[in-house]
Amino acid sequence: MRREVMMIAVLVPLAVVVGTIGWSGQALLLPAATFFPLLWARSPTRIAAALVAAGYFLAASRGLPSGVAQFFAVDLWAGLSFWVAAASSFVAVHAALWTARSGSAKARRYLLILALNGLPPLGITGWAHPLTAAGILFPGWGWWGLLALTAGLIGLVTRIGPAIAITLSGLWLWSAASGTNQILLEGWRGVDLEMGASLGRDRSLERQRHLIAFVREAAGSGAAVVVLPESALGFWTPTLERLWREELLGADVTVIAGAAVIEANGYDNVMVAIDGGGGRVLYHERMPVPVSMWRPWERWTGETGGARANLLANPVVEVAGRKIAPLICYEQLVLWPILQSMLYRPDAIVLIGNGWWTTGGNIVAIQRASAKAWSALFGVPLVISFNS
Template sequence: MRRKLVRPAVLVGLSAATGWISWSGVALLLPVSLLFPVLWSVATSRKIAALISVGYFLAASRGLPQGVATFYQFDLWPGLLLWLCASLSFVAVHTALWTANARARPFCYLAAIVLMAVPPFGITGWAHPVTAAGVLFPAWGWWGIAAMTAGLLGLVTHTWPAVAMALVSVWLWSAATWTDPILPDRWRGVDLDLGPSLGRETGLHRHHKLIQLVRETGFTKTAVLALPESALGSWTPTVERLWIDGLAGTPITAIVGATVVTEEGYDNVLVAVSAQGGNVLYQQRMPVPGSMWQPWQSWLGQTGSARADVFANPVVELDGTRIAPLICYEQLIVWPVLQSMLHDPDVILAVGNGWWTAGTSIVDIQRASVIAWARLFARPLVISFNT
């Protein structure tokens, strides 16, 4: 009896270690996630496959309970509940699609890859192994996605040792020649360390300080300067006029996070503002489920939820430059960046407000993910976070 428990325990332990290491916030460690499909495929029953999936996902998303508790300023239990609920789609998909039929297994795993990449399951499709494509196949673009998918399918067949050796060789070569994504000419992302006050403290003094920062940072060399998610608070005609006047006499365009209040709730947006005027540039496609996006509120006739545009505005244009914006949560899931890449953007812009993740690896994971995507598609990358 004890021997029968050893193998499942080892597989679950290895799966948890895989999730922990690969999603530690270091881009070059993302390929460790490719061990998960191997462990999933060698499970001897659906129950063990479920436990392997639980171990991987919970370890990969380990920062969520603490982050949620910090954000809402209450104890750890609600965060733990959200952590477990978020794992349901990943575990359910991989449990339902597990099969003992070796011939059918690659097709089942292909279905799992696709389902966890697109809505509705993809809404919580964190820790997707396909993200490692940018590390293994930099600059390959869509061919890199195809190669990564083929490699993942090979890892769930009986030839997985040979496939794994080939992927490890590619990984080592990539690590030896790795370079970070370039910064676009005359663009700059500004990281802030203003904690929870950013977006909540929206008085005149805060706006003046941000405007002064923009002017000092980008006056001589920068044409476009990005500030983090929610930096402006609510985007109103008064705020717009204040920033237009504040940037008068400069060539700078500031792309800044803000919220736009609607009758039903609010939009989480990026605005572009310069001395010539301001406008909403981008509306977030996928706000954080549960804390921001609460679709049940509309079902109950209530208001206050962030709106999810899901497939809207994958690419926006600013002065002839096509931008693929990713706000915070969108950097953790697959379909927003792939949808944007279908429209051939010139630059990827990733912003976030991660003060609530202090003591966790969440922001580092977001950075690693967008770096991997930028390297895969050989796109310049601009990053701006508040912590």
């Protein structure tokens, strides 16, 4: 019993360190997360495994409590409650599938954990997935790199775990020495804005003209496609479409921007594409933020107003002669949306977000780091546009 307590006292703080470093918002530090399976595998009991998983996940998602408090304008206790609730499925899976058996039995169980936390339905809250580091350790390897890291993570929970850890450390050092640069797409420009909570809520003509001015400035410097953040346009209406179409008439530029389309029982969080010929809804978000946007229980309670989850719909879309993998905000924190899109071999990843509510935290930095890692893994250019 005393030995078990001592092991917990060592493993849990190490899990916190791994979660803190790996999910600091720096792409080159993502491989730290790959050492979590080694700690989980060394847990002496099921309770210890749950505590190790909790330490890792809570450290990785440490920006959530303050972000929730800012978004809902509530006290920090509500944010802390949401933080703990978000960790529940991650912890439950790691506790339920823990086994004292070694070898292939533990390896098979960890493979199942990777799948459950990466794919719906549990993958809907599958943040901090260690496979995100594949692009840093195996840049340009594509699906083979993902397979290689999967094998490495499974190996970490077996008797040869320490040897695998040394190998991954060597790859990490090599990656840090060589660096990982963001791959850019020529002629495409992502515009970062600093409009806070007003973006998408200020629906005045003056705000739209400010956004159009940003587009004209980017187009004047050679951009053929300009990307604006999530919610930039507010509600997408025929009147708004006409305004933008008239303003872009004669300009050789296409705009991709975030907006909301009102539905009978809620709304769709979307990307729209606009040029001088008109505008259209380009992409419907597959996975809005649970609770704050996506509230699936509304269909049973009779409430309305939440965002619709399109789950496996439209993984790639075509715009300006390119096939792109679109990701809006929350989709950048979980595994399956980007992997689903990559099955279709897109020409670029286009990532938009509205992170005003994360001020003082590192959630946006984690989103950027994750996207950079996936871009590096598949060798696909990346275009990013965020509002803060």
